Amino acid sequence: MRRWLPFSPWHLLLMPLALLFVLPLVQMVLTSFMSSAEINQFPPKLLPTSLHLEGYRALLTETPALRWFGNTVLVSAVAVLAHLVLCSMAGYGFARLKFAGRGVAFLVIVATVMIPIQLLMIPTYLMFARIGIVDTLAAAFVPWLASAFGIFLMRQFFLALPVELEEAARIDGCGTWRTFRSIVLPLAKPALATLAVFTLLSSWNDLLWPLVAISDDNRFTLQVGLANFQGMRRTEWSQLMAGNVLATAPLILAFLFAQRKFIATMTFTGLKG
Amino acid sequence: MALTFAASSHAAVRKASPLGRAVRRSLTGWAFAGPATVLVVGLSLFPAIWAFFISRARWNGISPGVPVGWSNYQRLATDPDMLAAARHTLLLTVLFVPSSIILGIVVAIALNQRIRLIGFYRTCIFVPYVASAAATGILAGFVFNPQFGAANDVLRHLGIPQQQFLESPTQALYVICLIALWGEVGFCTVIYLAALQDIPRELVEAATMDGASRWRVFRHITLPELRPVTVFTAVWQTITAVQLFDLIYTTTRGGPLNSTQTVVYYIYELAFQTQRLGYGAAAAYLLFAVTLMLTIGIIWYSRRRGSEVF
Numbered sequence: 001m002r003r004w005l006p007f008s009p010w011h012l013l014l015m016p017l018a019l020l021f022v023l024p025l026v027q028m029v030l031t032s033f034m035s036s037a038e039i040n041q042f043p044p045k046l047l048p049t050s051l052h053l054e055g056y057r058a059l060l061t062e063t064p065a066l067r068w069f070g071n072t073v074l075v076s077a078v079a080v081l082a083h084l085v086l087c088s089m090a091g092y093g094f095a096r097l098k099f100a101g102r103g104v105a106f107l108v109i110v111a112t113v114m115i116p117i118q119l120l121m122i123p124t125y126l127m128f129a130r131i132g133i134v135d136t137l138a139a140a141f142v143p144w145l146a147s148a149f150g151i152f153l154m155r156q157f158f159l160a161l162p163v164e165l166e167e168a169a170r171i172d173g174c175g176t177w178r179t180f181r182s183i184v185l186p187l188a189k190p191a192l193a194t195l196a197v198f199t200l201l202s203s204w205n206d207l208l209w210p211l212v213a214i215s216d217d218n219r220f221t222l223q224v225g226l227a228n229f230q231g232m233r234r235t236e237w238s239q240l241m242a243g244n245v246l247a248t249a250p251l252i253l254a255f256l257f258a259q260r261k262f263i264a265t266m267t268f269t270g271l272k273g
Numbered sequence: 274m275a276l277t278f279a280a281s282s283h284a285a286v287r288k289a290s291p292l293g294r295a296v297r298r299s300l301t302g303w304a305f306a307g308p309a310t311v312l313v314v315g316l317s318l319f320p321a322i323w324a325f326f327i328s329r330a331r332w333n334g335i336s337p338g339v340p341v342g343w344s345n346y347q348r349l350a351t352d353p354d355m356l357a358a359a360r361h362t363l364l365l366t367v368l369f370v371p372s373s374i375i376l377g378i379v380v381a382i383a384l385n386q387r388i389r390l391i392g393f394y395r396t397c398i399f400v401p402y403v404a405s406a407a408a409t410g411i412l413a414g415f416v417f418n419p420q421f422g423a424a425n426d427v428l429r430h431l432g433i434p435q436q437q438f439l440e441s442p443t444q445a446l447y448v449i450c451l452i453a454l455w456g457e458v459g460f461c462t463v464i465y466l467a468a469l470q471d472i473p474r475e476l477v478e479a480a481t482m483d484g485a486s487r488w489r490v491f492r493h494i495t496l497p498e499l500r501p502v503t504v505f506t507a508v509w510q511t512i513t514a515v516q517l518f519d520l521i522y523t524t525t526r527g528g529p530l531n532s533t534q535t536v537v538y539y540i541y542e543l544a545f546q547t548q549r550l551g552y553g554a555a556a557a558y559l560l561f562a563v564t565l566m567l568t569i570g571i572i573w574y575s576r577r578r579g580s581e582v583f
Contacts, residue, residue: 007388007389008388008389011388013383014384014390014391015390017380017394017397018393018397018398019397021398021401021455022397024401024412024413024423024455025401025404025412027412027416028408028415039421040420040421041421042421042425043421043426043429044421044422086312087309089305089309090305090307090309093302093303093304093305093306094306097301097302097306098298099298099299099300099301099303100302102306105310108314109314112313112314112317112318114565115317115561116512116516116561116564117516118516118540118541118557118560119321119557119558119561120316120320120321122324122327122544122553122554122557123319123323123324126327127323129334142316146312148313150309151309151313176301180305205404205405205406205407207522207523208518208522208541212541223405223407223519226407226408227407227410227519227523230414230523231526234414237415240415241412243411244411251403251404251405252400254403255399255400256396262399266399266402266459266460266463267463267464267467
């Protein structure tokens with residue numbers, strides 16, 4: 001196969017494909033630094049003539065984008081933290097502790113994976129309205145405090161862990177909580193990292209639920225804020241692209257730095273989820 | 274809370290009766306599993322049951338609901354908007370699922386080669402998956418802008434007439450499918466890449482020694498080995514396609530002329546734009562039932578073909 005080309009023929013497929021996937025994102029970043037006049041030309045230019053910061057300036061002064069960014073950071077941080085604590089505890093409980101109703105409870109949790117968000121959003125909205133948290137940030141993060149997937153992931157991990165270490169700790173007089181906290185949890189770092197990446201990706205990128213639950217524009221998450229901003233100003237492309245950069249850059253940078261962890265998470269979602 | 278439960282149960286275990294011990298063990302167990310269980314069940318099973326009762330009422334969320342039995346479901350069956358939305362969802366699913374699977378397999382095989390730049394290629398192809406669908410939709414509105422978008426510029430270079438893309442009722446749904454593929458193929462590729470790396474190397478080597486061509490190795494070894502994973506990707510991508518919302522909200526909002534209004538988007542509009550909660554909940558239940566049937570159908574079909582996966 002190599003004979004008729006100086007390089008592997010796979011490059012002929014992969015190079016255009018890689019560019020097709022990455023160029024729109026490059027254009028997004030470059031456009032965020034263009035002036036409106038530059039953007040509204042045809043044929044479009046990829047490179048800005050000079051670094052224009054009007055898009056960012058307008059976005060940050062005319063919209064509460066910075067606050068939206070802060071809201072998103074807060075919602076995601078609470079989601080990740082709560083997931084790590086609650087799902088690892090529950091996963092350990094279902095994997096190792098024997099208690100009345102364990103089998104049924106776990107079965108119910110696994111079954112809830114089938115229920116789609118579209119079915120839940122109406123009653124959940126009404127429920128949150130009754131307890132008075134609609135239109136607060138709590139409405140955005142409460143559904144992300146724990147998930148069936150997280151519990152399942154942690155349980156599978158703990159089941160695969162050899163039980164001898166914990167037994168030794170028990171014999172040395174460790175209680176359940178101490179065994180969990182100081183023996184089991186430090187061993188669970190890979191699973192916890194997977195859980196954190198999964199929760200970060202889904203809570204940061206979520207649009208539908210916060211869109212439904214929050215209408216006060218100071219409480220928007222970044223995704224909701226941008227989606228609504230776009231609805232009002234379809235033509236302010238430099239501002240929209242600046243907002244897009246704000247919304248995607250943190251996760252893309254995290255991905256570039258921890259690519260292996262992200263890919264491991266995606267694989268786990270696929271093969272076990 | 275967990276701390277106190279666990280500590281107290283431990284101290285008491287030594288002298289408690291067998292029954293007391295069992296109770297305390299259960300308390301410890303529930304202290305660990307309880308909080309997450311209550312949250313998950315309280316935010317899924319409970320609302321799902323409530324949604325069923327809502328779906329049998331006419332209700333705007335403010336004035337008291339009027340029970341109407343099954344009539345919401347009956348009306349859905351003849352609602353032209355619902356039927357159009359179902360057609361759009363079906364078309365989107367039928368286009369999206371096979372293309373994302375085929376693309377996923379092809380790209381994964383390409384990325385599984387040991388050639389130069391492979392790390393660069395992998396990064397490029399996986400990165401869109403990390404970008405939010407909302408941002409992707411906004412970006413797509415720019416790239417596919419009929420006046421100055423890059424897509425039309427590419428067509429101009431190829432000598433193809435300029436297109437309206439998302440602003441054309443006949444093209445918008447196909448363009449959305451393309452954008453969804455751009456955002457989701459990375460996921461399929463990762464799954465297939467992992468599956469390819471799980472294929473025992475001896476299998477391929479033995480076949481090659483016996484004189485099998487590359488194509489025959491692919492056809493008779495690689496593809497059958499990928500079948501269990503394909504059942505999963507088929508189910509997963511079907512659910513993704515059926516539930517596609519963010520991308521539609523940030524590109525067309527169901528337009529132009531309702532041509533991209535999918536069932537999920539219609540449910541959102543019914544419940545949160547026109548406050549028809551009962552009718553919306555009925556549509557959501559219908560969608561749930563159909564998705565469940567599709568999932569079971571895919572699994573059943575694959576079992577019949579002889580791959581045990583679930």
